[in-house]
Amino acid sequence: MSFLSHPVKVAAAFFTSPLSKGFAVVALALGLVGCAAPAVEHGDVGEDLAGTEAAVTARETALSGATAKLFATPPSTLPWQPFVLPGKRYVVFEPVAVLARPSLRVKADNSVSILRRRFEPTVLAPGRLAFSWKVDALPLAADLAAADAADSPVRIVLGFEGDRSRWTPKMHRLSEMSRLLTGEELPYATLIYVWGNKEAPGTVVVNPRTDRIRKLVLDSGTSQLGLWRDHVRDVQADFRQAFGEEPGPLRVVALMTDTDNTRSALTAWYGALTLENAAPAR
Template identity: 45%
Template sequence: MAVISLASALLTGCSTAPPVEPGPTTPAAESWSAQHLPGKRTTEYTPATRAGQRCTQAKANRSASLWRRILRLEPAAWHQLQFSWWVDTLSPEATVADTDRDDAAARLVLAFDGDASRLSARNQMLFELAHTLTGEPPPYATLMYVWDASAPIGTIITNGRSDRIRKIVVESGSTRLRHWRHYERDAQADFLAAFGEAPGALIGMAFMTDADNTQTQVEACYGPAMVR
């Protein structure tokens, strides 16, 4: 249902997040924690090593949950985003372009603050329901970077259940499986391209490996995510 889908985004941030000092920030392992989604099996997140690099391993077995950090960084305090991941397996039928098959072996999720009064009536209703369900106010907007099984790199996809969730495909297909992939993105420019407006404060980030819609098993490993 739509509210459950929204929960995957809203759990990445909340309006009561503590401020973070401007400058480079690499979230420490202890500042991250598992976040379950109502009605979903839990993806397992554990410390691991891949090709000599420490990482957070994610094993999804027909499951969906997040490994997240709450923070607050105003737009003037950061611009660039760096992250890396290693994907062991993909579900070939999964794609974030199809609501019914919306799974991804690897996602980096960013949550942003904003003026909730600008939301459409439909989104305000969904956000109120999601708040009731989870006990947290949803972020104004959520941007996801994803490794998709088939959607072309560079594709920007609007979530089928809420246009406040948008996804950018940064890796596609299986040719680069079992290799570290490193990315540096101008996340504020990406937000502008996806939403058509400048972002507000960054209030959360999360890793998410999910296989609940396709009822499959996938595995990935995440390196540190850093903004500066």
Template identity: 45%
Template structure:
């Protein structure tokens, strides 16, 4: 019992990491590398702009600050480490929303977007700094990482796996990163989608991991997490197993430096991508989040996230 209590903080950190994204370094044997390839998804940003206008029109009601404030029961938080630690979703459950609040409809720059909750990968890691800012005449989310790892997420009332649309931009890739290697698993841009499912069908090893997460954090892990990343080494369309758990699969939707410093627009069929990555039909979507992380490579990254919408 004494030994278990000694390592409880470390277990909590591991479980907290696995709870949403499964990105930080942990011990364990990596799963077999996936040879699957997903459809390359980048779309013309001019065409995307028309759809984005429709997204904004539909999303403005869902992102109503009064509705969100009533659900949250507290004022907006400033970006930074203290707010992030207090709002760690592995400790306190956040209310589920019906839609993703859009960054472009937030009120003013410099503060975290309404409805998006900060979360920490590990309390011993430095947090990535996020703030709303105006770029190219639109309000977007600015991410700055310096040997750091943390993110923002929106817990959702269970949604069908539909179409996910977003736009993003990065100043540069993380040149020493490799998403298939635990000690170098960083990315300048990530969007992750968490799914519900029947945990009783999982192998015993995974069920024990889920139980550890529940005991140490008081929260249930998602059944599976699908993550879209901007990679540096692997080609676009690569499906990469997370090096620590096969309940997280990554799809490289942008890669290399060819399109750095320009907006990239993506439209993904979540059902098709989930089938490609996990070989089964997806359950309900229970959360969507973002993360820019450089903790494993001890490097820096600067990136921007435009609106994200789930149809």
């Protein structure tokens, strides 16, 4: 399957409907549902995506090679793939070297860029997660707790399975809408590591539209701009801190840089990422 998929008219129609203003667009924006990315209109993608078919193929090949070298995760039948949102400008992840340090770069500009890997089979007990990121600026006036300003220059997104009988009726309705559009339900819970503008490191921010998405702030403010930030996290401990319960199997991991709500421009870099499985695969 190509990184950039063919049009899906029903999904595009959904994203222009009033319902898309709610949590469903947030969940899909995180790239946590569906195997194929819904299509975007020509004017919605960044200039980075323009070019001949040969150029697009070359970029896809370069990105595939870079993810194979940079990212070490439990095995999956699915590769790392970009996820493009209807109505949102997408800027590609570019393989680069920063002072001989291999990384993926995103030149964000009023855009949403997602690169994800779905796990088939799921990761039964995610353990140690190590990753690095760097940014040169923060989204203007971003606020992780505000629905209309919740941009972050870098995110690591983890989507988990769980007991959906504990969901509210609203969550069940949204998950059913997702299933109809994509063939897959929403994750039971989503934990996101973020760089915030003002929130103190260690803060857990509950998504304003649903408490099944929670953000854990690792870096904050401008004092570390331009510097690589290396993090090693205990995924299960962080999930317990954020949600107050034990995590289920891990379904997806994603990188996400978004500046669309604040219409900001910045450059973000993602370095090597390693995710360990503390239990055998199914």
